């Protein structure tokens with residue numbers, strides 16, 4: 001609605017003035033519009049406490065509002081006139097932006113990391129993300145200390161079946177690890193910064209290498225259900241439309257403004273995985289390919305699958321790429337695997353339909369092999385992780 005102009009413009013203003021400290025976790029605004037007079041009251045509690053009142057006269061569809069009272073403690077606050085569009089007559093809107101927590105600031109991530117570090121003695125070097133139905137990976141960890149996402153400050157909640165929603169710290173073959181038993185997806189409704197926030201928390205926990213897993217649909221006609229694809233590159237479809245987790249002000253404490261992605265997937269780890277896979281006798285079902293991410297939650301149409309395949313994608317899913325971008329931005333090494341849980345439908349004569357139940361079932365069938373591949377990789381990363 002038209003009144004949204006007001007908080008968004010105020011948010012941009014905070015962003016511009018306090019690029020590092022501004023977050024909207026406690027910004028509440030109440031707007032009462034009663035044509036022709038519009039009264040707006042906003043209370044903002046971030047690093048500064050401010051109360052401002054603005055009164056404006058409105059024409060039926062355009063109003064110029066000038067703050068007439070602004071009180072702020074303890075630091076500087078400027079009030080700028082805002083232009084807002086309003087529909088005629090009465091409207092009432094309450095914007096409680098704490099629900100959105102649009103940015104995941106360095107301070108917010110640090111607070112979460114410190115909260116975790118004060119509750120466990122494990123100092124993880126490897127971070128693992130479990131894909132749909134692949135949460136069993138976390139059970140490999142010894143001497144576990146687990147936190148429910150709902151107990152962790154600033155952490156989103158898992159809403160998808162097959163994502164348990166626990167952050168598990170523990171030892172894997174003598175190596176300290178942290179494992180996300182459940183990840184976040186764009187289609188759950190989270191802002192992209194929130195989807196990827198755990199990567200920044202990993203970094204602040206001391207993680208150097210991230211291993212991501214996912215369930216994916218096979219686009220490559222040579223792939224079979226149950227194949228494990230080492231991801232060598234990705235195609236970021238939401239990114240083409242500007243939906244990139246690094247969009248917005250850049251915080252140099254995490255990384256540079258324009259990170260390279262031609263080296264997103266660590267080549268040494270990729271070769272290591274090929275070697276470990278061959279040793280384990282996984283050659284028949286171990287592949288290497290390109291993962292294409294879409295927003296979901298609807299599965300792809302036949303035309304979309306054909307298009308992605310022609311563009312060079314071997315598998316399609318709804319995750320991972322955003323996490324990879326943020327992990328690389330903050331300098332962690334990345335290794336990622338897709339379990340091909342279903343064959344993407346590419347043929348109009350086919351009666352097959354992608355479904356989440358099949359995805360979870362295939363996860364169960366291959367879980368043990370995937371766990372062995374990841375745990376053996378972790379053993380070897382021990383001798384490899386000095387140059388992250």
Ligand SMILES: O=P(O)(O)O[C@H]1O[C@H](CO)[C@@H](O)[C@H]1O
Nearest residue numbers: 131132214215318319356359
């Ligand atoms: O990528 P992960 O989290 O493994 O989940 C995959 O499985 C779900 C669809 O069944 C989607 O969320 C897709 O991205």
